[in-house]
Amino acid sequence: MSQTVSNERFRKRFTTFNEIGATDRDGVNRPSLSGANQEARDTLVEWFEKATLDVTIDEMGNIFGRRAGADNALDPVLIGSHIDSQYNGGRYDGVVGVLGALEVVETLNDEDIQTERPIEVVAWSNEEGVRFQPDMLGSGVFAGEFDLEYAYARTDKEGKTFGEELERIGYKGDESCEPRDLHCYFELHVEQGPQLSERGRSVGVVEGVYGFVWMNAAFIGSADHAGPTPMHLRHDALVATSDVIESVRRITGTGGDDLVGTVGSIDVHPNSINVIPERVDFTVDFRSYDNDVVDHATEQIQREIEHAANRESVEMEYEEIMRVDAEPFDDGCIETVEQAANAVGAEYMRIVSGAGHDANYLNEICPTSMIFVPSVDGISHTEDEYTEWEDVIRGADVLLHVVLEKANMGEVEQ
Known part of the structure; x- marks a missing residue:
């Protein structure tokens, strides 16, 4: 099959998506459960359906798109990130991981490749935690870290609760938000720090998170x-x-x-x-x-x-x-990312993340790792956040290779 995702399709989607909540300084303003966040969710669901993914929305508003495998009884490979933003935040944070995961699925569709395991793409709710604290709320409930009632009761500065706002925008789903069996989880993300940029590396193989x-x-x-x-x-x-x-x-x-x-x-x-x-x-x-x-x-x-x-x-x-707590990611998943980086010819380095991610909580319930791409000058969480597009594509190519490896593992290979 083709060893790379579609540059043109991915970039067009990225540009279109970031028109939602766009700011005057090339950033985005899509805080959790805002009007712009609702529009972004609607757009993502539409794209999932066009990619023939089976879409489900759970009680926390986490959005899942499932691609069937040859054996749907096998635990799925889960890939994704988040689409909520900081107030006047950057275009790359979270979005690269969700749209990159969707592009991986689209590439498999283009090549008519069926994997052994199902693949699921996820967009987690309230990762940033700027409107409703704490952050990583959707993945936290999913992993069993928080109770659903606790999450629904979180309030913003105006006293509006997460549960009420989730229902208002139409994303209080019916699926249970609770731990379930997953083969593994991978998250593509911008580094949000200077290490890759300073060392001239295009990919970070993430060993763990602070x-x-x-x-x-x-x-x-x-x-x-x-x-x-x-x-x-x-x-x-x-x-x-x-x-x-x-x-x-x-x-x-x-x-x-x-x-x-x-x-x-x-x-x-x-x-x-x-x-x-x-x-x-x-x-x-x-x-x-x-x-x-x-x-x-x-x-x-x-x-x-x-x-x-x-x-x-x-x-x-x-x-x-x-x-x-700081915990290292799964050795097997780390090695799979490293092998994929080698396969695509990436200049890579092993790295520990200083920022928190949904992968923190997924790491508690299944084998997990992350793929980083450079943030120019280490800047993130602002409108000045920027990643060279060739690095975004390189990261998505690494994710593609990781998914092909993990989604073609049978039940015996764990």
Whole structure:
């Protein structure tokens, strides 16, 4: 058969898809369960059906397109990613993996190739977690990490629940969202970091993903006039927050070689130039490939939040909302990706992902690995996110070879 996917078809689909929710700076704005996200889902379902895939939608709005195998009693090979975006995010994040998986199926259709095992393409719900937290919610419920009721009760800043919004856009499906037997899972994705770009490699063979913890925290002080209130009488929630921000940077500098930490979201109230901040809600994100390092950083920042509250005489709130342990991917799946990269002549390297992916949770229920393609200058989660198209095609070709290998394994070969 042809050893490559269709460049022209894939690129046309990619361009058309990213007209949905397009921004003025060549990004996309398709947060989970938004109007643009609904339109993207509708488009994907239409394309799945045109590719003769059997489409099902589960209770979390995860979209599956199934291509029959010669023996449909065998566990399927699952491939895909997500189509929701950050607010004003990039065009490549997630979409490359979903449309790349669809292109693999289309290539098999073109060549009239029947695989032993069924192949399923998936688009997971709420991977980004920007509107409804935590992230990776659809795959998390599917893998048994979260209860369905918990997921439905997640709210956005306007108080709208995930369950209500899922029903509103018509994607609260009938299929159960729960763990089931899968032969393996592979996810094609842009790296979202600088390693491939800096080393001039076109493919990353992903060995595992960083563990991470997300925290919500708040300081509650007293609002007062910025002019007449003496400094010694102030209870400034923003000053306490600034102490924590500095502590996050200090902890990451001493906590481990790969430890990273971020305060990525801050809401200040009343947010007025001449009023002392009364309340600040903020987030903390720690990541490392060493779970003990993440644990230690989390314990440290809890103490720093308490110290900051005491120094500024303000009240504090703290909640851990997300924790994912670092675990290596399946050796056999990693080796299959490496062999496929060799087969297509890719300049590749083994790599660990600093970003979380749906593959984190799939790794808990079936053999899993990922294929990375470079993010130019390591930029992602912004409208400036960019990947050279020849690298996208190279990654899809690797995925094609991986699927042919895994989907033609019989029941004995595990």
